[in-house]
Amino acid sequence: MNVHFSKRAEGLKASEIRELLKLTEMPEIISFAGGLPAPELFPVSEMIDVCKNVFLNDGESALQYSSTEGCKELREIIAKERMAAAKVNTTYNNIAITTGSQQAIEFSAKIFVNEGDTIICESPSYLGALNAFKAYNPNFVEVPMDENGLIVSELEKILKSTSNVKLIYTIPDFQNPTGKTLPDDRREAIAKLAAEYKVPVVEDSPYGDLIFEGTRHPSIKSFDKDGWVIYLGTFSKTFCPGLRIGWICASPEILEKYIIVKQGADLQGSTLDQKITAQFMKEYNLDLHIKDIIKVYDRRRKLMLSSIDKYFPKNTSHTNPCGGLFTWVKLKDGLDAAEILKDALKENVAYVPGGAFFANGGHPNYFRLNYSCMSDDKIVEGIKRLGKVLSKYC
Amino acid sequence: MNVHFSKRAEGLKASEIRELLKLTEMPEIISFAGGLPAPELFPVSEMIDVCKNVFLNDGESALQYSSTEGCKELREIIAKERMAAAKVNTTYNNIAITTGSQQAIEFSAKIFVNEGDTIICESPSYLGALNAFKAYNPNFVEVPMDENGLIVSELEKILKSTSNVKLIYTIPDFQNPTGKTLPDDRREAIAKLAAEYKVPVVEDSPYGDLIFEGTRHPSIKSFDKDGWVIYLGTFSKTFCPGLRIGWICASPEILEKYIIVKQGADLQGSTLDQKITAQFMKEYNLDLHIKDIIKVYDRRRKLMLSSIDKYFPKNTSHTNPCGGLFTWVKLKDGLDAAEILKDALKENVAYVPGGAFFANGGHPNYFRLNYSCMSDDKIVEGIKRLGKVLSKYC
Numbered sequence: 001m002n003v004h005f006s007k008r009a010e011g012l013k014a015s016e017i018r019e020l021l022k023l024t025e026m027p028e029i030i031s032f033a034g035g036l037p038a039p040e041l042f043p044v045s046e047m048i049d050v051c052k053n054v055f056l057n058d059g060e061s062a063l064q065y066s067s068t069e070g071c072k073e074l075r076e077i078i079a080k081e082r083m084a085a086a087k088v089n090t091t092y093n094n095i096a097i098t099t100g101s102q103q104a105i106e107f108s109a110k111i112f113v114n115e116g117d118t119i120i121c122e123s124p125s126y127l128g129a130l131n132a133f134k135a136y137n138p139n140f141v142e143v144p145m146d147e148n149g150l151i152v153s154e155l156e157k158i159l160k161s162t163s164n165v166k167l168i169y170t171i172p173d174f175q176n177p178t179g180k181t182l183p184d185d186r187r188e189a190i191a192k193l194a195a196e197y198k199v200p201v202v203e204d205s206p207y208g209d210l211i212f213e214g215t216r217h218p219s220i221k222s223f224d225k226d227g228w229v230i231y232l233g234t235f236s237k238t239f240c241p242g243l244r245i246g247w248i249c250a251s252p253e254i255l256e257k258y259i260i261v262k263q264g265a266d267l268q269g270s271t272l273d274q275k276i277t278a279q280f281m282k283e284y285n286l287d288l289h290i291k292d293i294i295k296v297y298d299r300r301r302k303l304m305l306s307s308i309d310k311y312f313p314k315n316t317s318h319t320n321p322c323g324g325l326f327t328w329v330k331l332k333d334g335l336d337a338a339e340i341l342k343d344a345l346k347e348n349v350a351y352v353p354g355g356a357f358f359a360n361g362g363h364p365n366y367f368r369l370n371y372s373c374m375s376d377d378k379i380v381e382g383i384k385r386l387g388k389v390l391s392k393y394c
Numbered sequence: 395m396n397v398h399f400s401k402r403a404e405g406l407k408a409s410e411i412r413e414l415l416k417l418t419e420m421p422e423i424i425s426f427a428g429g430l431p432a433p434e435l436f437p438v439s440e441m442i443d444v445c446k447n448v449f450l451n452d453g454e455s456a457l458q459y460s461s462t463e464g465c466k467e468l469r470e471i472i473a474k475e476r477m478a479a480a481k482v483n484t485t486y487n488n489i490a491i492t493t494g495s496q497q498a499i500e501f502s503a504k505i506f507v508n509e510g511d512t513i514i515c516e517s518p519s520y521l522g523a524l525n526a527f528k529a530y531n532p533n534f535v536e537v538p539m540d541e542n543g544l545i546v547s548e549l550e551k552i553l554k555s556t557s558n559v560k561l562i563y564t565i566p567d568f569q570n571p572t573g574k575t576l577p578d579d580r581r582e583a584i585a586k587l588a589a590e591y592k593v594p595v596v597e598d599s600p601y602g603d604l605i606f607e608g609t610r611h612p613s614i615k616s617f618d619k620d621g622w623v624i625y626l627g628t629f630s631k632t633f634c635p636g637l638r639i640g641w642i643c644a645s646p647e648i649l650e651k652y653i654i655v656k657q658g659a660d661l662q663g664s665t666l667d668q669k670i671t672a673q674f675m676k677e678y679n680l681d682l683h684i685k686d687i688i689k690v691y692d693r694r695r696k697l698m699l700s701s702i703d704k705y706f707p708k709n710t711s712h713t714n715p716c717g718g719l720f721t722w723v724k725l726k727d728g729l730d731a732a733e734i735l736k737d738a739l740k741e742n743v744a745y746v747p748g749g750a751f752f753a754n755g756g757h758p759n760y761f762r763l764n765y766s767c768m769s770d771d772k773i774v775e776g777i778k779r780l781g782k783v784l785s786k787y788c
Contacts, residue, residue, distance in 0.1 A: 055439075
């Protein structure tokens with residue numbers, strides 16, 4: 001066979017994260033590579049009754065086709081509860097359901113970006129977004145970050161000097177991969193720049209509710225007066241990722257395009273999963289559930305950071321996330337975390353090498369660690385093993 | 395606001411079917427416009443226990459992230475049961491789960507078609523596929539059909555005379571919108587032509603199991619020796635559309651591209667819905683359930699066709715589907731079914747005008763009728779009303 005794929009498909013490679021996850025499925029490996037929520041915190045027993053109630057209430061509707069934009073009841077709950085938590089005053093009319101945030105990320109490139117157009121993203125940024133964007137052959141410009149995230153003056157410089165900027169992609173809360181969080185004044189400034197330069201901002205906020213220190217920051221969307229900010233939310237990190245329920249909150253003109261693109265992409269998401277999610281939110285208080293999650297993740301974070309300080313060589317550094325799932329480790333210049341990973345796997349411990357999180361490559365001396373999905377003793381043991389491996393290099 | 399969308403998004407319009415469905419949600423309208431399965435046949439009470447068993451077996455896994463290609467257990471069932479019914483001998487390694495067939499259709503254009511490349515499709519063809527393909531700005535060439543579907547000699551002429559053909563899209567079983575079914579020798583001939591001209595065939599078969607007369611035809615994929623046929627299946631018409639479980643069966647080289655594209659598009663489909671579907675298939679016999687569906691749809695088909703013969707003007711004609719959900723009505727030349735629909739809606743009856751099913755437009759004197767989702771008395775009453783409207787024009 002000699003199959004001719006399209007130009008966009010020819011260049012697509014399997015994601016490093018997914019390939020790694022396959023390697024790390026072996027039970028003897030302590031993997032800090034994934035970004036999985038802790039499954040022992042899923043409300044499994046509650047879900048039995050929730051599902052039963054969905055079928056008893058209106059089982060036929062739950063199993064039938066429904067609208068592309070999603071079930072109204074769930075969109076109302078999202079507007080009233082989740083968007084209010086992000087300090088956005090909105091209604092279900094501005095909400096559409098997507099298959100996780102990932103689908104909305106991919107749609108964003110499809111909707112705004114022609115080949116060769118510029119996407120501005122953080123340096124580093126979420127690998128899954130960069131991979132989705134790459135299918136549209138954009139030009140990436142990376143905004144430098146300091147310890148508080150994206151530097152606004154650098155963003156402005158780029159906007160001033162770059163033609164055909166069609167999208168700004170940012171993860172303001174406990175960023176993937178760095179764990180950094182943007183201060184409120186920078187959020188406001190980004191919303192203003194978007195309106196000034198007439199460039200849509202995709203605000204990807206999967207971790208905004210998972211706060212260990214301080215209170216929830218207002219979203220960039222909450223400062224958006226003219227509709228240039230597109231907010232992406234998800235229940236994957238606060239409820240259950242297996243249901244794949246994410247959402248977009250955007251102005252009507254923009255939201256309509258997302259809905260039309262979704263119509264062609266898959267007609268609609270699962271009716272059943274939307275009804276189950278809405279029913280759960282009616283029967284239980286998600287914010288109380290989030291508090292339980294935070295308690296566990298915060299303990300694991302502290303344990304991981306103190307273990308790093310104890311076992312890692314002194315010339316490595318790491319971020320201090322105040323929420324979310326990740327910390328980001330910097331090795332001394334000249335080291336290659338992808339190379340070192342091979343050694344780490346021999347010691348049965350894994351992480352994600354940082355290079356793939358930079359849109360234009362480079363920066364091999366970083367890696368990402370996840371602390372949400374691992375028991376206390378494995379965190380200590382895994383970091384100890386990793387420290388031993390790193391000591392050979394640093 | 396003056397938003398600049400990408401070229402591909404600029405041209406996208408909401409689907410006629412979806413916009414119509416909104417109109418026809420009013421309870422007083424008898425709508426033959428949709429393509430919905432009959433909800434009263436959904437196994438609602440069985441699903442309560444099926445879901446409970448999923449959560450009791452391994453609830454944490456059912457709510458967690460899982461692999462992009464889909465849950466192994468479900469892929470095994472699909473290979474052993476559904477693909478065997480289509481006379482394809484395969485294993486789970488050649489199966490990937492998608493969000494309905496629609497997602498696999500959209501991916502097919504993304505994977506194979508550059509701007510300006512040619513897609514060959516039937517004349518007419520499934521509106522939702524044409525809309526999904528249009529985002530990739532292809533050139534469409536329509537293959538004429540006779541009463542048995544796509545004419546193979548015409549397909550060969552097109553393949554001989556057209557450069558850059560990247561995809562052949564066909565619905566061989568009880569086609570949407572015509573209800574026509576391709577004889578076995580044509581299926582074999584299409585598989586041979588695909589290999590000869592090295593052009594992938596996307597065989598979309600949502601209705602293959604819904605047979606009223608005769609036995610199930612072998613799929614085009616069953617005649618595929620070199621891997622040029624990509625088979626798309628779905629549980630939307632035989633189980634529940636609300637769970638959005640479809641699948642691709644393809645050779646490894648091609649399937650891999652679909653999986654990578656799905657990774658960027660939404661990471662994966664719902665883990666829960668996949669587990670529920672697999673659990674249902676383990677506890678119940680889907681083929682027995684399909685027999686129950688067929689009994690009802692066959693009765694409704696007969697009733698619709700006999701009502702058409704009774705109430706429609708004599709200079710209209712219709713197809714005689716031996717399975718599936720649709721019949722296709724031809725009005726005399728010069729009439730416009732989209733215009734007549736406005737009158738029909740005044741009489742509280744609806745259908746889908748045929749023009750949008752032709753990739754390159756034209757043919758306004760056709761419309762599609764669905765008989766699966768309507769009670770006997772409403773079928774008779776609706777066709778009677780429609781006959782009255784048509785009589786004014788014919």
